[in-house]
Structures are given as C-alpha cells and as structure tokens.
Amino acid sequence: MLVGQQQRLQDDIRGLVERFGRQRSSLIPVLQEIQKTHTTISDFAMQVVADELGLHPAEVYGVTSFYAFLRQESRGRFVFRLCQTISCDLAGKARVARQLENDLGIRFGQTTADGRFSLEWASCLGMCDQGPALLVNDRVYTQVTPEQVHAIIDECKSTFGAHARQVAHS
Amino acid sequence: MSPVNSKKTPFTFDSVEPESGLRVALGMSRADIIGEVSACQLRGRGGAGFPTGTKWNLAAAAKVKEGGHKYVVCNADEGEPGAFKDRVILSDHADMVFEGMTIAARAIGATVGILYLRSEYVYLRPHLERVLERRRQNTLLGVDIGGVAGFTFDIHIHMGAGAYVCGEETALIESLEGHRGEPRNRPPFPVDTGFNGQPTVVNNVETFAWVVCILGRTAQWFKSIGTAKSTGYKLFSVSGDCAEPGVYEFPLGITVGELVEKVGGRGAKAVQVGGASGHCIPASEFGRRIAFEDVSTGGSIIVFGRDRDMLAVARNFMEFFVEESCGQCTPCRAGNAKLLEGVEMLQRGECSMTYLQELLGLCETMQLASKCGLGQSSPNAFVSIVKHFKDEIMGRTLVH
Numbered sequence: 001m002l003v004g005q006q007q008r009l010q011d012d013i014r015g016l017v018e019r020f021g022r023q024r025s026s027l028i029p030v031l032q033e034i035q036k037t038h039t040t041i042s043d044f045a046m047q048v049v050a051d052e053l054g055l056h057p058a059e060v061y062g063v064t065s066f067y068a069f070l071r072q073e074s075r076g077r078f079v080f081r082l083c084q085t086i087s088c089d090l091a092g093k094a095r096v097a098r099q100l101e102n103d104l105g106i107r108f109g110q111t112t113a114d115g116r117f118s119l120e121w122a123s124c125l126g127m128c129d130q131g132p133a134l135l136v137n138d139r140v141y142t143q144v145t146p147e148q149v150h151a152i153i154d155e156c157k158s159t160f161g162a163h164a165r166q167v168a169h170s
Numbered sequence: 171m172s173p174v175n176s177k178k179t180p181f182t183f184d185s186v187e188p189e190s191g192l193r194v195a196l197g198m199s200r201a202d203i204i205g206e207v208s209a210c211q212l213r214g215r216g217g218a219g220f221p222t223g224t225k226w227n228l229a230a231a232a233k234v235k236e237g238g239h240k241y242v243v244c245n246a247d248e249g250e251p252g253a254f255k256d257r258v259i260l261s262d263h264a265d266m267v268f269e270g271m272t273i274a275a276r277a278i279g280a281t282v283g284i285l286y287l288r289s290e291y292v293y294l295r296p297h298l299e300r301v302l303e304r305r306r307q308n309t310l311l312g313v314d315i316g317g318v319a320g321f322t323f324d325i326h327i328h329m330g331a332g333a334y335v336c337g338e339e340t341a342l343i344e345s346l347e348g349h350r351g352e353p354r355n356r357p358p359f360p361v362d363t364g365f366n367g368q369p370t371v372v373n374n375v376e377t378f379a380w381v382v383c384i385l386g387r388t389a390q391w392f393k394s395i396g397t398a399k400s401t402g403y404k405l406f407s408v409s410g411d412c413a414e415p416g417v418y419e420f421p422l423g424i425t426v427g428e429l430v431e432k433v434g435g436r437g438a439k440a441v442q443v444g445g446a447s448g449h450c451i452p453a454s455e456f457g458r459r460i461a462f463e464d465v466s467t468g469g470s471i472i473v474f475g476r477d478r479d480m481l482a483v484a485r486n487f488m489e490f491f492v493e494e495s496c497g498q499c500t501p502c503r504a505g506n507a508k509l510l511e512g513v514e515m516l517q518r519g520e521c522s523m524t525y526l527q528e529l530l531g532l533c534e535t536m537q538l539a540s541k542c543g544l545g546q547s548s549p550n551a552f553v554s555i556v557k558h559f560k561d562e563i564m565g566r567t568l569v570h
Contacts (some may be wrong), residue, residue, distance in 0.1 A: 025366075027348035028331055032231045032289075066350040066496075068332030069289045086446070087409035087472055123334055123494060125290050126254040127410035128472070129176050129416045138292050142173045152171075161329040 010048050012037060014090070017052045027053060027063055031070050041076040076111045080104070080154045081122035081135040088124075088131035091143075096132045099146035103153055118158070177259050178416035179434075182383055183263045189310065191266075191382030195273045196316045200230060203277040207381060210389035215372030216245055216337070216454045217444065217465035217468025219400075223383070225371060227264030229278040232369035240280035241370040242271050242323075244378055245342060247288045249334040251490060252470035253475060255417045257373040257406040260287075260294050264301040268325055270378025272315065274371055275323040284365070286342055289332050309356035334494035338542050339372040341496065352498045353542035367505060376405055376469070400461035404469065405465065406432045410442075411475030426465070434527040435473040440480065440558070444564055445470035446487045447547035450480070450554040471569035480559040481566075483514045484552055491548040496564055502545025509552050519566035526564075530556065532557040 016033050027049070034045050041064050048058040050123035064070045082088075082097055101107055104117050111118040127133035130142035135150070141152060195203050208223025234240055244267060248256040259267060271283045287295065302325055305311040315321045334352045335341045340354035343365050364370025364381065380402065384392045392402045400422035409415045413434025420429065429487065431440050440452045443460060444467035451458060451465060458464050474483065488510035497503045512529045515521040533549035541545045 024348040028345065029329070032329060032331065053468060063348065066333065067330075070331050084486075085490060086442070086483065087252055089482075089486050090213055090410055090472075090474075090478070122290065123332075123490060124249055124251045124253070126248055126288075127173065128252050128254050128407060128470075130173060131409070135290065138290045140173060140293060141171050144171065148171060 006044060009034075009038060009042075009045055013040045013045065013048045013052060017049075022053060024053065024055070027055070027060065028067070031064060035070060038104075039077065041070060041072055042146075043072070046072075074111065075117070076116050076118040078136055079120060081120050081125070083125040083133045083135075084121040084125075085124035085125065085142040086134045087128035087167075088133055089135065091131035094135070095142050095146045096149065100160075102106060102147050117153070175253065176416040177262070178414055179418045179420075180227040181217050181405070181419050182262070182337055183259070183379055185522065186266070186383050186386050188265060190386035191384070192310070192316065194385045195276055196318050196321075197399045200277050200279065203232060203273065206385060206389045207277070210392040211399075211422070212377065212380055212384060213400065213462060214239070214374055215376035215380065215404065215468065217250065217447075217466065217467055219462040222373065222377055224357065225361055225373070226274060226277050228359070229280075229371045230388060231368045232362045234369060235367055238366060238368040239282060239440055240278055240368055241365045242274045242278070242280045242283045243337065243339075243346070243370055243372040244271055244283070244285045244325075244366065244375055245292070245337065245338040245343060245372050246375050247286055247330050248291075248375070249288060249337050249467055249494075250446045250447065250468055250470050251487070252409050252442065253299070253407045253468060254409075255407045257291060258417045259375050259379055259405070260291070260298065260303070264298055266379040266382045267375055268301065268305055268378075270373075270381040271325060272310065273381055274373065274378065276321060276487050278369070280369075280371070280372055281322050281324075283323060284346065285325060286336070287422040288336075289376055290385045292317060292329060295327060295329070302327075312380060323510045327389065333496070334546050335496045335542070337543060339437070341542070342372060343370065346566075350496070352496050353544075355541070364435075367550065369461075374468070381438055385557050395421045397459070397461050397463070399463045400466075402528075404460075406460075406467070406471050407469050408471045408473070410471075410473035411435060411438060411478065412473045420460075422461045423459050425457055425459055429471065430456065430473060431474065433471075435475075437476055438473045439476050439478065442470070442472040442474070442475045442483070442551065444471070444550075446490050446551060447544070448465075449550050450558065452558040454558075479562075480555050481513060481563045484515065484555045484563075485510070487551040489512050491544070495544065496549070499539075499541040499545060501536045501539040502541070505532055505540075505545065508532060508547055509549060516563050517566060521564075523564070553558070 016030045046060040050060045125133045134141040212222045213219040279353040336345045336351040345351040360370045406418045443465045491506040495502045
C-alpha cells in the first residue's frame with residue numbers, strides 16, 4: 001500500500017471514530033463505513049481501528065471475520081449476492097446462478113480481474129415471495145430470470161464510470 | 171425485476187388511527203399500560219412467543235445501574251428463511267413500529283430506543299430515517315413527548331452486518347455492543363442485564379405494531395381473536411409452491427390446511443411452518459393449528475408442491491444452519507455439519523437405518539444441549555422430514 005493511501009485510510013478511520021464515538025459499540029458501524037469507501041477491510045485498517053478504539057487487533061479481526069457483510073478480501077465495486085435459501089431455491093435460483101457465472105466469467109466467491117464485480121451467495125434476503133432474489137450492493141432485484149442477468153450487469157457497467165469519477169474527485 | 175407489493179390481505183394496521191395507541195398510553199399509568207398488554211395475552215411475534223406484558227413488567231421493575239438508562243430495542247433482524255413480513259411492516263407501517271417502541275419506553279421508563287435493522291434491508295433505511303425525523307418534528311420523539319413533561323425518548327437505527335444468529339436477542343445485544351454475534355448465557359436476562367448491562371426490552375417489529383392496536387382498541391378486542399392460548403391476529407409470510415405468495419393476516423389458530431387453501435396451494439404435499447428452524451407438516455397433518463400450543467411460527471410459511479424432493483429441502487436447510495451457526499457451542503457447530511453430511515449420504519443412497527437412528531439421537535442432543543435457540547431448533551426440519559417422508563428418502567439409487 002502506498003504511504004499516501006495509508007495516510008488517507010488512517011485519516012478516514014479517525015474521522016469515523018470521531019463521528020460514531022470512541023466506544024466499543026462503534027466498532028461495527030466504523031467497519032461498515034470503511035468497507036463502503038475502500039471496498040475492503042485490510043489488516044492495516046483493522047490495526048488502525050484497534051488502536052483508535054483501544055482494542056486488541058484480534059478482537060477487530062474476530063468481529064470482521066464473523067459477519068457475512070464484512071470482508072477482509074478485496075471485492076469488486078458491485079457485489080452480487082444471490083439468495084441461496086429455500087424459497088429462492090424452489091423458484092429456480094440454480095439457473096440464475098449458472099447464468100451469473102457465465103456472464104460475469106467468475107465463480108461464486110470470486111471477483112473479476114478488473115475489480116468491478118464480485119459474486120457471492122447470501123442467506124435469505126427476505127424476498128421469498130418474489131424469488132429468485134438478487135442483491136447488488138444496496139439494490140434488490142426480484143423474480144430474476146437467467147436471461148435478465150445480462151441486463152443487470154450492463155446496468156452496473158453503465159454506472160461504473162460515475163462511480164470512478166466520484167472516487168477520483170473525493 | 172423490481173420488488174412488488176407483498177400484501178395479500180388488508181392488515182388491521184391499515185385501519186388503526188395514527189398515534190391512537192400512544193395517545194391512550196400517555197393518559198395511563200405505567201402499571202396500567204403493562205396491565206393492558208398483559209391482559210390481552212400478546213405473545214412475541216418473532217417466533218419464541220414470550221408474553222410481552224411479562225417481559226415489560228420485568229424490565230419496568232429492574233433497576234438501572236449507575237449512570238445508565240433503560241433501552242427499548244426493536245429486533246428487525248428478520249433472517250428466518252421464508253420470513254419477510256417485517257420488511258413489509260417497516261415499509262408500510264414504520265410509524266406504528268416506532269409508536270409501539272415509544273409506548274414500551276413509557277411503560278418501562280426507557281430513554282433510548284434502537285432499531286436493529288438487518289443489513290440485507292439497508293435500502294429501507296432512508297425511508298425509516300425520514301419517518302423518525304418527522305416524528306421528532308411532531309414531538310412524538312425527543313423531549314416532552316406528546317406534551318408530557320419529562321417523557322424523553324429517541325430512536326436510532328443500528329445496522330446489522332449479516333448474521334442470522336443475531337435474531338436471537340442476546341446475540342443481537344452482543345452485536346449492538348460491537349462484538350461477534352454470539353449468544354449469552356441466560357440468566358441474566360436482557361430485561362435485567364441487556365445492552366450495556368442495563369435493563370433492555372427486545373421485541374419483534376410486529377409485536378410493537380400490535381401494541382399500538384391493542385392500546386388503541388382495548389385488550390378485550392385482541393383477546394376475542396385467536397385461541398385461548400394464542401390470542402390475536404398474526405402476519406404470515408407465505409412463499410413456495412402456491413398461486414398467491416405474499417403477506418397475509420390471519421387469526422392465530424388457523425389450520426395449516428385452511429391457510430394452504432387461502433394462498434392457492436391446494437395439492438401441496440407439505441408445509442414448512444416456522445422457516446428453517448420450524449417443522450415440516452405433511453398433508454396428512456394439515457388439520458393442525460398454527461398457534462403457540464400446536465405448531466408455532468414467527469410467520470414463515472413455505473409450501474411444497476407435489477413434486478418437490480423433500481431431501482433436497484432438508485439439504486437446503488442444513489446448508490443454511492452450517493453457514494449460520496455462530497460456532498460457539500459444539501452441539502450446534504459440529505451437529506449441523508454432521509446432519510448435512512447425513513443428508514448428503516441419504517442423497518447418494520448410502521445411509522443405513524442404524525446410522526439414520528444415530529443421527530436422530532444426535533438431533534436430540536442438539537435440541538437439549540445447544541446454547542441458544544438456533545442450535546436447539548436447527549434439527550427440527552431434518553427430524554420432521556425424516557419422520558414423515560422416510561419412504562421418499564431411504565434407499566435412493568439416483569444421484570441428485
């Protein structure tokens with residue numbers, strides 16, 4: 001990691017701790033914000049959070065690794081989470097899964113080489129009456145069919161430029 | 171591709187006048203509010219069915235530890251497979267949920283409220299924040315609520331981070347405090363030693379909304395619906411093989427068969443009542459009642475059509491529990507993995523009856539020895555599928 005990047009991450013974390021308060025209950029909100037901005041919670045980030053909140057880094061690691069929506073590995077700009085639970089299973093999630101792998105060119109648990117897309121399974125998304133359900137970042141798609149997968153990916157690609165510009169300006 | 175409205179029947183919530191419950195509550199003593207909630211015999215709508223009045227009474231009587239205050243927490247960590255009624259309530263009736271929390275705060279003397287929202291529902295947050303802000307502007311939250319001097323209470327939203335086990339109230343509190351969502355030993359119970367060690371009431375989204383209706387319309391009205399041990403209406407999230415999946419309001423005590431009929435699931439071979447942690451009811455037992463004294467549910471109903479492979483269903487549930495077990499206690503961590511392995515053996519047609527009996531013995535151990543409700547209830551689906559569909563699952567020759 002470049003020194004400039006490290007510095008920025010450190011500043012961000014200090015700002016977040018300031019905002020949420022220097023107490024243990026701020027840990028998860030701080031980690032969520034780091035992930036939102038930096039797409040990953042690196043070892044370095046965990047160390048800084050630990051220092052700022054007065055915790056052992058192992059505690060921070062323990063929490064980060066416990067929750068499905070917190071991740072140490074680098075992920076894409078767009079995280080695709082396909083619901084794997086029973087109702088979406090009955091509604092045909094397997095074929096949607098196959099098509100997602102085909103159109104993204106990756107398997108579940110992987111990120112595309114260009115860093116744009118990650119593909120993951122999710123436990124019940126609470127859209128059981130409208131399955132198969134797919135969560136792309138904060139947006140939920142319902143009754144997804146295999147042939148719609150391509151359009152969803154295209155929609156992300158068309159907004160990716162906007163994301164990139166946002167990052168460059170901040 | 172975009173979500174559609176899940177509501178399939180009118181809800182009682184639609185016809186309740188805004189703030190009618192809070193208005194009544196503000197004119198009552200704390201003991202009277204709790205008395206009313208106890209009298210109607212409302213039981214927790216999250217699934218466990220603990221009497222709400224009893225919970226509030228204990229929290230009201232508990233002493234605050236130095237320098238702190240009591241908390242009211244709304245459990246919006248709706249993660250049970252097949253459950254989505256809390257999502258609909260939060261979308262359409264958020265005001266009622268917050269109103270119910272405010273009534274609870276009044277009853278137990280809490281000053282801080284927290285809505286623990288699962289991260290899968292993060293898209294609801296902007297809407298919920300707007301509702302909270304409007305309530306603050308209308309003095310329904312904040313200082314001197316409703317003009318009652320000294321009644322101070324505010325609510326903030328805390329996002330979950332993707333863990334089914336956090337629906338268990340002590341795990342939820344651990345998560346609020348910034349820890350791994352590992353359930354605590356009980357006692358002490360949250361009503362006495364909850365968030366930050368202070369007395370805390372944790373109730374489900376739907377429970378809070380019912381409190382508003384009960385105070386607005388009297389306990390007598392609520393008690394007149396349902397059965398003697400399971401009073402009132404309940405929202406059901408219906409999915410699976412039926413013509414009209416969605417959220418329905420029915421009185422408790424409805425039979426599984428009546429429900430299947432109403433949702434267009436005629437011909438179903440089984441219904442999973444209570445989600446992955448619930449029970450699989452075969453068509454021969456559709457006369458059973460959905461109530462705390464018979465088959466209970468937090469609202470999840472999954473219909474299985476005639477051609478469904480019940481072993482594949484069992485496998486999906488076991489994969490879910492292997493993924494979602496917090497790993498803290500051995501019966502749950504190791505037990506669910508063993509059961510999944512067993513289902514896979516059955517699918518390959520490699521499981522002897524002796525080994526299957528051993529697995530059922532393991533299920534009993536898990537039900538008895540697991541630390542929290544997750545492990546205690548995780549074998550339910552497996553046990554009921556084995557019990558009712560033995561002819562379908564034994565001696566398989568095809569690899570699925």
